[in-house]
Amino acid sequence: MATVTRAKIPAREFALYQTLREVPGAEFECERLVESGDGTVMPLIWARGADRETLREAFERDPSVSDVSLLGEFDDELLYRMHWIDQVYLVFQMVTTLEATVIDAYGDEQWWYLRILFPDRDALSRTNDLCESRGLTFEVVRVREMRGDPVGRFGLTREQYEALTMACDRGYFEVPRRTGLDVLADDLDISHQALSERLRRGTDVLVQETLLVGPRGALGESSQ
Structure with missing residues (x-):
């Protein structure tokens, strides 16, 4: 692989x-x-x-x-x-x-x-x-x-990928937002706090894997 x-x-x-x-x-x-x-x-x-x-x-x-x-x-x-x-x-x-x-x-x-x-x-x-x-x-x-799916290509966990794509599809990142963390968290059956951490860590991984090079990008993998 x-x-x-x-x-x-x-x-x-x-x-x-x-x-x-x-x-x-x-x-x-x-x-x-x-x-x-x-x-x-x-x-x-x-x-x-x-x-x-x-x-x-x-x-x-x-x-x-x-x-x-x-x-x-x-x-x-x-x-x-x-x-x-x-x-x-x-x-x-x-x-x-x-x-x-x-x-x-x-x-x-x-x-x-x-x-x-x-x-x-x-x-x-x-x-x-x-x-x-x-x-x-x-x-x-x-x-x-590096697996073939988007999760493997960008270093995300499946939970991070699911949370980020759902948040994007439902307008969480739009200005103004079309949905909130509470609604997304309920649909994913996790707490507001868990979803907030998952989105932050997933975003951090994406930035490291697509934008950062050098010492800033040489960090450990984020957890779920």
Whole structure:
């Protein structure tokens, strides 16, 4: 069964480490990451915490990147396309040999945080073996099986999924609301307090699994 794995890699063992050292406070978030042949990786990457000129100079000195193109500038974020040509052996092997998908990645001067879809547990195990043989660090933070239904895809419990979808269908999240917690709780045969906690925890899981990357997303699974 496919698994979604959250893991982290020390920044010193990954691309853009020199840039991150030269530009304290810079952060990078990958929107797309694919292999581009010849052992290189090509990401679309958002940069925050630094201006374009500072980053341009840092990229020019960074041996891990080449062919950097600025695609857009939006308030305090810059969108780049580039090639990672060094310190990306692990990711290159994951997306080629191991047929994994890097869903998202976030880097700061300490760590790179990755969310990876592995086709099965064996691929994850082989990743660990590969890192051990090459002296690389791959610290698994969390693993969950990805079932085919929406519950499995987004990491919700069935109770959270039922509560959230019912609340949405009946207009609980609309402004103004078309129904209240008491009515929903009665229909689910649970207490007002239990439903409130279920909705909050379910919402927290959805935000972690769809919006957050980096250390904010590397949290434990929510309970029912």
